[in-house]
Amino acid sequence: MSVPEPYPRPAASGRLEAAVHVPLLDALERLRSRLVALPLPLRTSGVDAVRAERDAAIAQLDDYLLPRLRAHSAPLLVVVGGSTGAGKSTLVNSLLGEVVSAPGVLRPTTRSPVLVHHPLDARWFSTDRVLPALARTSSAAPAGVGRELRLVPSATLPQGLALLDAPDIDSVDVANRALAGELLAAADLWLFVTTAARYADAVPWELLRGAARRRARAALVVDRVDRGAEAVVDDLRRMMGREGLGDSPLFVVPETVLVDGLLPEPAVAAVSRWLTDLGADAAARADVALATRDGVVDDLVGRARELAAAADAQREADARLRERVRSAYADAAAHVRAVTSDGALLRGEVLARWQDFVGTGDLFRSVEQGVGRLRDSLTGFFRGRPAVAPGVETALAHGLQAVLLDAADEAAGRAHAAWRADPAGAALLGGLELSRASRGLRDEVDRQVRGWQADVLGLVREQGAGRRGTARYLSFGVNALGVSLMVLAFASTGGLTGVEVGIAGGTAVLAQKLLEAVFGDDAVRRLTVEARERLDVRVASLLDGEATRFTGQLDALGAMQADGGPLREVVDDVVAAALAERAHRSPVPPGPAGDSRPLRGAGTVVDEAAPRPRRGFWRRLLGRDAPA
Structure with a gap:
């Protein structure tokens, strides 16, 4: 490492009182503590040389500099x-x-x-x-x-x-x-x-x-x-x-x-x-010891400043790797939200089960005949066909599970590729299966999807319990209304605009009308927003758990704790203490004529x-x- 001149050296070294060494000794002991605690775990540029420099600096403090200051007359x-x-x-x-x-x-x-x-x-x-x-x-x-x-x-x-x-x-x-x-x-x-x-x-x-x-x-x-x-x-x-x-x-x-x-x-x-x-010559020995010690202190200051920069590089590498993971899984969450908001889930098996549930004509035609007629239709409809709703619920669950598993796999692949392209990340991947979603994810996805569906049914129950005149409908159709709310959550941007969109043959329109007939427009908008928010929370929790497979490797190493600032602060203290000590020195008197002191002159x-x-x-x- 190249070491800049940290401060000018006095022309003469001389002898010191023991008490003058104390501030410098204290500062160097604190510097040693900082160096020992300095984490350098990531494979940043030149990290092997940096680690060797840190170890060498600690060794020189232990083997020479601190002992020499504690016993300057040794x-x-x-x-x-x-x-x-x-x-x-x-x-x-x-x-x-x-x-x-x-x-x-x-x-x-x-x-x-x-x-x-x-x-x-x-x-x-x-x-x-x-x-x-x-x-x-x-x-x-x-x-x-x-x-x-x-x-x-x-x-x-x-x-x-x-x-x-x-x-x-x-x-x-x-x-x-x-x-x-x-x-x-x-x-x-x-x-x-x-x-x-x-x-x-x-x-x-x-x-x-x-x-x-x-x-x-x-x-x-x-x-x-x-x-x-x-x-x-x-x-x-x-x-x-x-x-x-x-x-x-x-x-x-x-x-x-x-x-x-x-x-x-x-x-x-x-x-x-x-x-x-x-x-x-005791004075000559002291002069030699002081001169060498001064040089070591100056060199140590330069080393420590470069080590502080290396600590910053570790922190930056840690942040860079975390950002790669965050970005991959944030994109996965955005993808899940987009797919579960644009009606894509309401096709195929979900559409078939929904059509089995609502029928193909009578209930839909009642939508056109006014809210009162629809409420009458709902009473008979839900009393007569309550058992078909679980088919729609199951189809929705399967579709949502597939979306989540695909998104988690995609995020894992992206994060793994980003780490592999970064030397600091590549060094952490050995022996770890991180390029795909975790093996136990399917069970967790199932648990979260079922949990969200239970959340939606709970919202319907809470809303029905707080409204007069709807309890008799809820007693027959809570599952049907819950499924309708799930459908609406997957078919809109949360009901905030109130714009009716025809998706998958009017599926969303019918779901919205069914809910509005029971709860009213404002309640349906609020329920849809809350249903979406609860889904987003569960999706985020699921993907965050997957992301920790990566970030947990960084947490275990502690590179995020690397910070060159505190090290620079104690280096500044060392410089100040060294300057103060050197200012207290009395010049060594010249020797007698003809006496060539060791290490002086050409x-x-x-x-x-x-x-x-x-x-x-x-x-x-x-x-x-x-x-x-």
Whole structure:
């Protein structure tokens, strides 16, 4: 991810009072909580990289940034990393002047990094203050199976400085590579080891570019350089400058024969002197830790802002998929309404049953002879033929069921196709049968249709019970009037216009006249509207239930809860706290004349031709002589 510069950095870092760290620590802890709770479940563009960035940000907070802020006076952690066969362990042993334990114990397994510390600094590392995901083992313990951090006390190191020998960054074991990256991200200072033959390899430079982007303090060691191979050193220095590491020290270790498994003292003298100066200078160590920590905070701010944008993308993808489903099933509901309002259901079997019910002549002719004559006809008609109405009711039910099943199938197919065309949706379809309506839908459709028909009969009963002079007709014809209301509901737009439409041989006209003869025009309009509304409610409930087969997948993932806004708010708090903290720093006073503080000034290149350091520097690092 590209990371913009969030705010300017002060020219000097300096030392801080402990209380100044509190607001920044609080803001970063809240940022961590936001990152942990950030849902990224949908297959949006680049989501794998985004998830990895989130995990890396959380890991760096846990492994380095929060521990460093909680204990800003902790020893400086120098992580020695590099490629396979670069000589990292040999360099560590040679700097200490001895193998820290019996052969094989320094690196009993490739998953067990070794942290060498002064005995008085043991408690800084024996707890989970840093790298809490790694179990602690002692140098004398047998090799474990899982991820371990092997602690090796050594009085040859100055107090306040620790060396961590990390796994190979290009290990064939994916877990080892990941662990190496975690350890380097937890470092106050990188000591990166490469060789004259492999200094331009892609994998090391990918990590080094990340260090430069975060402005992490780093030094490079190029190992096994043949005499006269100045071109290698010059080329490496050019690469460092091009990649933003021009101010990082560069040390050259010549090709040489090992003595008892160790490099000769002159070969590592320059690295030794540099670490010695750093270990002996508490202010310099604090400066390095602050500079690296500042870079990590700045980088984290950029990461978090991009993660907030990714959270917005998740929310948008969730809304997009829901809209596809909503649109498909809304169109299905509109289709059902259209088909059940234009008289289409009153043809075929329904028409035949209706004609059986009303007859073909006498009742229809009575419609033309006035309401009074019709009421007289109704009395005799309903008393004499009440058993035929269920045939019409059943035919209507079958027709409505077919319409609903077809509409649900069509909606499922459309929603499924829309999701399949969207990477975020396609990833959710595996193993799910969503392209057709659910298998149990037929029973639910039957239940809803029968329920609606019962609703209509209930409306007729309620209307009849509230009117004088109609009870005697309802007592003989409630089913017939209910069927008539169903027919009218399917043959009009709800009776709002009052326009009589002749559909299916006058079916709707007769149904309307029958109802008006009993209840009156206004009541029939109201009953028709209510019957339609109750049908619409049941259709919506049915289709909503089908739609939840899709939306339930999204509900389970919680992507709708993704929101970059709260994350941006806490990022702003981090920026404000960091600015305030940096404003409180007092500049570090310059060192004495001739004293070159570590990691300051132009890049440093030291090779075997350089003057050999005074024995005091080397002995001081090894703990054999008191400082001069």
